């Protein structure tokens with residue numbers, strides 16, 4: 001694989017489209033175990049990114065990632081904005097001196113910096129029923145050159161079996177069982193969108 005700034009930007013544009021197309025679904029997932037706004041939050045953030053992107057026309061991967069990070073941090077009201085924003089700030093730093101990403105393994109190292117920022121900010125560990133439950137196995141698979149739709153989808157579905165330890169769903173205790181975590185579902189969209197470019 002070779003991911004230049006062109007593919008990186010195409011990936012994020014695809015992700016934005018997937019968020020828009022799944023906005024209702026993501027907010028529906030957030031209704032029984034949250035406040036029903038995850039789809040709208042993410043769609044607002046991605047729309048802000050697209051506007052800033054058009055205004056600034058970034059020409060490097062790092063500048064592109066930074067525009068997304070800033071849009072998500074500043075325009076999304078929910079917990080997910082600062083968390084995804086931190087992830088893309090970590091990615092911004094990881095690709096600071098990289099013109100293009102040459103392998104799935106290298107992309108895995110980059111995404112791992114994003115994951116670490118999510119965990120630094122949100123303090124969620126594996127099995128806490130958050131987006132981290134998709135990022136952890138997706139990053140591990142990338143680092144081995146083995147990311148597939150199944151890896152990501154299985155990880156998202158698995159969150160239904162968990163009791164939440166972080167975020168709004170944690171107030172529900174056992175009642176969260178049976179419900180997929182909305183942030184895990186939006187993270188599935190992010191990593192599935194990536195598959196086209198591997």
Ligand code: ADP
Pocket residue numbers: 030034035036037038039041042077078079080081083118121122123124129130131132166167168181182183184
């Ligand atoms: P809010 O909960 O503020 O309404 P959203 O609905 O947009 O924000 O996002 C909820 C998602 O954020 C959850 O489904 C979960 O995946 C993620 N999340 C919440 N808290 C944390 C955390 N501490 N660490 C990682 N992810 C978290």
Ligand code: MG
Pocket residue numbers: 030034035036037038078
């Ligand atoms: Mg919410």
